[in-house]
Amino acid sequence: MAKPEDIKKQLAKKVNAVQEKPKTFGEQFKNYLxxxxxxxxxxxxxxxxxxxxLRIALSEVRRNPQLSQCSIESLGGAIMQSAILGLEPGLHGYAYLVPRWNSKAGRFDAEFQIGYKGYIDLAHRTGKVAFITAEIVYEDDYFEFQYGTNQKLIHKPNIESEKYGDPEYAKKYYAYIKFKDGSEQFKVITKKQALRHAQRFTTSKNKEGELVGPWKTDFDAMALKTAIKLLFKTVQVSTEFQQQIAKDETIANDPDNVQSVYEVIDMEQTEQEQMPK
Known part of the structure; x- marks a missing residue:
């Protein structure tokens, strides 16, 4: 039979364990980072x-309370994805941490999303791109484009107009790329097409199926990203670039596994480079 002194010690240990346990999600997440x-x-x-x-990642989680409802492992996986690609998550538009409802698990998971600026940054890193941009066309802008053998793209923004820069008057979005070999391509979409694309393809939705994350808070930026994504379906930049953007809108509940996946990719590329021609 246990002695009273032993029982007191055991109770004290349990009390201390409870006291040492972080009381808030913020504290738990900070320790996890x-x-x-x-x-x-x-x-x-x-x-x-x-x-x-890591401070930026912590600030992003604090800025969006719904991220605190996500599993810590998925947040860690999203942050690892962001780190591997060298894209800081947050307000600058390079990458996002987006809560996504997981109906099977009955919880929110953190989804990693590349922003349109992230796509542009990754494209530049390939060394094959001379110029790439994504722009918004407002109601009073002069805009003309034509696809085909005599394709052309002319955009003259009317910066004097009160409508310029106002999201309410955004009409179209386009992405343009010019490679160092002189070839070029562009893609134009309307606001309705961008919204239809989001409703059909994005997984960033809440329990009710409504759009959440940057599609809700920064529609124009996501519309520009859509134009860029559609553009890259028509041009080939590099294998590495395709592998990088394949991580867009994904969930990884195991940060260590995220790292190992990229190590395998790097190993395969190294082996290919070392293969005799």
Whole structure:
């Protein structure tokens, strides 16, 4: 039979364990970031500071309360995806952490999304792109385009118009790319087409099936991203680029596995480079 002193010690240990356990999701997530920091540092491009990157990730989670409803593992996976690609999540539009309802698990998971600026950044890194841009056409702008053998794209923004820069008067979105070999291509979509694309293809929806995340808070940026994605379906940049953008709108509940997947890709590329011709 246990002695009273032993029982008191056991109770004290349990009380201390409860007291030491983080009381808020923010504290739990902060501790989790400290845990995965070494892995993030390993995959993060050298020009990035790990502490700053993790602070940005923490700020993004604090900024969007719904992310606190996501599993910590999926948040870690999304942050790892962001780190591997060297795209900071948040308001700058390079990448996003988006809560997505997982009906099978009955919970929210954090989805990693590449922003339109992230697509542009990744395209530039290939070394094959001379110029790439994505622009909004407003109601009073002069805009003319034509596909086919005599394709042309002319956009003269009317910056003096009160409608210029107002999301309410955005009419079209386009992406244009010119490669260093002189070839060029562009894609134009309307606001209705962008919305239809979002409703049909995006997985960033709540329990009721409504759009959430940047499609809700930053429609124009996501419409520009849609134009870029459709553009890249018509041009081939590089195999590595295609592998990178394949991670867009994905969920990874195992940060360590995210890293191993990219290690396999890097290994395959290295082996191909070393193969005798």
């Amino acid at each position: 400290a845990k995965i920091a070494p892995s993030v540092k390993t995959v993060l491009p050298k020009q990035f500071d790990t502490e700053r990157f």
